[in-house]
């Protein structure tokens with residue numbers, strides 16, 4: 001009887017968790033999305049704007065978030081220190097809409113991008129064209145009065161804002177009441193400059209940029225709130241469990257302090273300037289989805305405590321390069337997949353799977369070792385492979401494979417450490433465009 005109770009509690013716990021935890025993946029600048037990502041996102045906007053119950057334009061979740069934002073405007077904006085939820089509310093609302101898009105289109109790859117207006121700040125940018133969010137203007141009566149160009153804060157304005165050390169001052173003075181937040185609304189005009197601004201798709205593109213700036217602020221450990229305690233309030237309007245949204249869901253209560261790190265929602269931001277996204281300090285913990293998916297057409301780098309634990313699965317897709325650096329770990333019993341290439345002009349993310357290893361993409365045993373150790377890797381297709389060993393200073397000390405053609409399947413080779421001093425070593429595999437690095441410890 002006691003066990004049954006425990007299992008019921010466990011199930012209840014899992015149900016609660018699954019409504020809270022869901023993977024989001026990589027948020028890109030809109031110019032970094034592939035064509036199929038863009039098409040999926042635009043379809044999702046049309047569907048969630050024109051709802052479920054044929055309530056016409058903006059009868060669905062997009063319109064509802066807009067109405068809620070307008071009706072509760074003073075609770076979620078320009079707050080005093082003890083009630084400030086500006087950043088957190090907008091982060092959670094964006095995640096909620098994105099999750100609904102994934103469900104609606106049954107497509108886990110959908111992400112809402114950010115709009116980096118330090119780089120794209122002209123009315124003639126692709127963003128406002130027919131392939132992007134231009135057509136929503138007339139279809140949804142958004143009445144944009146977009147300026148012809150310019151006037152946005154620059155990267156140095158953002159850098160300046162990021163020097164603020166107090167969370168509340170940063171949130172309210174450096175961002176919310178600063179052109180960093182306000183100019184995207186004013187510049188776009190029409191619905192974007194009013195209380196129901198979330199009805200314009202521009203809103204979350206812009207607010208994800210604002211959110212990215214918050215994420216950067218948070219990642220500077222000298223500025224993070226002590227004990228992750230940025231907020232005085234422990235809940236937010238709409239997320240107090242009392243609302244039922246247009247999709248018939250009632251949303252769980254959210255403590256803003258729980259989402260201060262975007263990783264808590266599975267969010268990572270790409271860096272448009274370097275065509276790079278870094279996945280770090282994260283444990284893949286998918287509960288509501290079958291797999292956490294991270295897609296980015298440029299370089300994906302996973303390192304520094306990015307862990308895929310046993311029993312969980314993760315998938316990386318890039319048109320370009322995937323690097324698994326020291327600190328990345330796909331544990332025994334996890335299911336990790338990396339796909340590279342195959343991004344044709346249509347942007348289809350089909351790609352060939354280079355590494356498919358339900359154990360480890362790359363491992364050695366024993367580790368630590370004395371004398372010799374076996375390095376093992378699994379290929380999911382025939383490909384040339386380079387594998388080399390470096391010391392802790394990054395100097396290459398042994399080349400075990402040099403662009404040697406290898407067949408699909410498991411391969412292993414031996415590294416002999418007898419002639420090297422004790423210490424930390426790295427071994428790196430390059431298979432096509434895939435790089436993986438692991439560390440091993442030589443003990444004497």
Ligand SMILES: [Cu+2]
Nearest residue numbers: 069076077090
């Ligand atoms: Cu707002």
